[in-house]
Amino acid sequence: MSIQGFDPRSGAAAGLPIAEATPAQVDAACARAHRAFAPWSRLPAAKRAAVLEVVAEAIDASAGELVALADNETALGAPRLNGELKRTSNQLRLFAQALREGSYLEATLDRAAADSVPPRPELRRMLQPIGPVAVFAASNFPFAFSVAGGDTASALAAGCSVVVKAHEAHPHTAQATARVVAGALARAGAPDGVFGLVHGLAAGAQLVRHPGIKAAGFTGSTRGGRALFDMANARPDPIPFYGELGSVNPVLILPGAAAERGEEIARGFAASLTLGVGQFCTNPGLVFAPDGLVDALAAAVRQTAGGAMLSERIRDAYTAGTRALAGAAERIADGDGSEAAYGAAPQLFRVGLDAFAAEPDKYSEECFGPAAVVVAYSDPQRAIAELARLPGQLTASVHAADADAGAAANARDALRGIAGRIVYNAWPTGVAVAWGMQHGGPWPATTNPLHTSVGMTALRRWLVPVTFQGWPEALLPDELKAANPLGLPRRSDGALAVG
Template identity: 55%
Template sequence: MTEQAFQGTSIQGHDPRTGGPVGDPVPATGTKRVEELVLEAYSAFETWRDTNRAARAAALEAVAEALDAHVTELVALADSETALGTTRLTGEVARTTGQLRLFAEVLRDGSYQGIVIERAEAARPDLRRIKRPIGPVAVFAASNFPFAFSVAGGDTASALAAGCSVIVKAHEAHPRTSLRTAELVREGLRKAGAPDGVFDIVFGVEEGVALVQHPLLSGVGFTGSTRGGLALAKLCAERPHPIPFYGELGSVNPVIVFPGAARSKAQEIARGYAASLTQGVGQFCTNPGVLFVPDEPELLDAIEAAVAQTTGGPMLSGRIHSGYVSAVEELGARGDVSLLASGKSGEGPWSAAPKVYRTHLSAVDNHRELMTEEHFGPVGVVVVGADPLDAVRLLISEDGGNLTATIHADLDGDDVQEARLVGRLLAERAGRVIFNGWPTGVAVSYAQQHGGPFPATTTPAYTSVGATAIDRWLVPVVYQDFPADLLPEELR
């Protein structure tokens, strides 16, 4: 049991700055009520899937307006349960409402339906292809993004846009924030004329299991730990009728620094690395966990100085903080690893000090976990003496992949030709390849890909951020030789 787990039949939020309870506990939903909610969601789906695109777009915009109108209230609630700060959380609400409005644009554009029309010719029949929504889906909210990857986040927005009904399983780390957000989502949908039951929320671990196992559920979206994600993926696969599971699980997001860049941009790289590593107390799925660098004293000194100037802060929960402490202790106890730099710890019992450890390429070659094991929090591993080609060959020799991979190279020096090859190779192991930048910060746009080979995600062909996130909730259907008046309107 964790601090945010059950206390009887309720979920209690905690203030990460003190470790103490905050606000009233939120009652667990109960598995009987889950059964009722899924039935309601299925009934609503039969109406929502056939609601025209313009009306669904207007409903998403109504939800965005409801959230924007209560941003101060929502930010205060979330800050009390996450300690992420008002600036970060205000921006996150804006990102969340921006996602909702993006999918309203996607609906009005209509190209997401993938329509293909082939008229009858010779022996070939008339074939008309379109993507249709899969049915009621479950969305499991994330701990580290109480808005953008939670109740009204990208999974919910994209599924509603697709024409699916949605039941969110709230995260135990921010129950009151989740409850209030859900109330506002329902309010916005209701004002826009959406059917009752098209969206709802459940609280509780057992309730999440009951939701995934319900025979009327058609798919699951998840952002969280590898352990939790694989447990849910197993439940989805072992159902009498298996359903798709779209999980974002874990990523170390390697960064490769070329010799020319290390010499010409040492200070810039060090500052960017320290900022990216410690952003949000390192609680990002795109955190740059492994940095491959040449043995350049100026760069190593700059990294040490930049990290030493950072200050950590309270982590989201006692469980997450315990994971950070274990990671630091395990790395510190290794004979092939040494502490390169340490920042200051923030206040509170769950606070984490940024830590960066130094190792060498031969150690990583012998112990691959140094470059594959995710440490959730402001913890990084710097692999010194790493030739870029040697580094990328190590990365592609592993079965697993990442959400991102990054190259830092000097375009005016000797790095260019090798960087071209390394970039091509990294594209085999990451969903987003970055040049002279940092992986934290994921733009919500039409071109974005936030996915990658396992264990980064369970389905690397899809993204959980951006316009094409809607594809997860759609399946193609072909109508053969249908009379025009019996076809969906878009295919006539």
């Protein structure tokens, strides 16, 4: 069996087929990752940081080759892909900074206290890498969420070895990126096997079940993610499975904002909806808007154009999803179509608040692509009550004016229970790589709402705590020695201290 990429613009084969990994090859990749884990995890954080920076430089140096391959397999265009590639290298550099800063280890020292109740022994706690990690590349971000993307970067930074399962929509991009990453790791002195790549759906399932893999990261569909999540939990030794799945990213437009800047909001909505042909995990697919703003939203969508979707399968799923919406709601706008082989046109649907409230599941399932449902309301408090009933989301947004302050506060309180990131007077597309970012949310947005797949705290997914009780100073890791030779931020007897 082999994997064949296609040009979404023409439907023609993009490069030669790439063979799927055999079970023996997956076993070998996992064995190499297992052997590499101990030396990589014990490498001082500052040295791992330097290695990550070498990888970042190699990715930047290979931009021309990688972007050309990715454009041929995704049709995302050179400007978008160059920006995404730079995001990928920059997030490696940011993780290197996090390693040098050191707070991610959560180093904690408690002195013995014989007079406490109960008596307390000397305890020293820190986080340490969990083991070899499986990473599943995403279809819609061939760089930032794929072979060298956030899951790989954060796992390597944490001290874990990584085996990546390439996405079948861009196999040659994956292969070339892996070659660049592996070469840079070798030049920087990383242990052989700390990073590997496999192709094929069967290889992905084998990775999740493999006893050498201790955690997994996934970005993709709810159906595919749930299947792998169940595999991870059905193992004799269940492992953490961090899946980023589906989200409709609800938006509430309050009456004051609609009155003050309705046309601006409508244009912003249409741009966010159709960014990347709607193939972002954060594009706004469900909008609660005052009755009087619906026409402006529809007019803005009519001014948009479609484009090539990432693959035939994704285009077909979009067609099926919009067909289902057309059977449940009124289609009120179409953008211009596309002549690409896997082309799709933006679509906007309308439903009243009463109809939505009666059957919310019909309208709150992700239709991946440039389609959205507008829920027209007259009473903002009723709209807020329906928002609170939605399943878990990656993002939720509120557009408000000063006159909307009371309703905006109520919406804030409702949305913080369903979404990982709550946006005010802006659109959710675009996810910054920063300490303050939360890219996650309750099911079905992710399989674990405690964590983020973007930002510096993405490291936490690949780390587990260990406490050393009563160990002599000379045998403790440097991170926990009383003298703090690494100058780490630490908590000592309950008090935070830096260096």
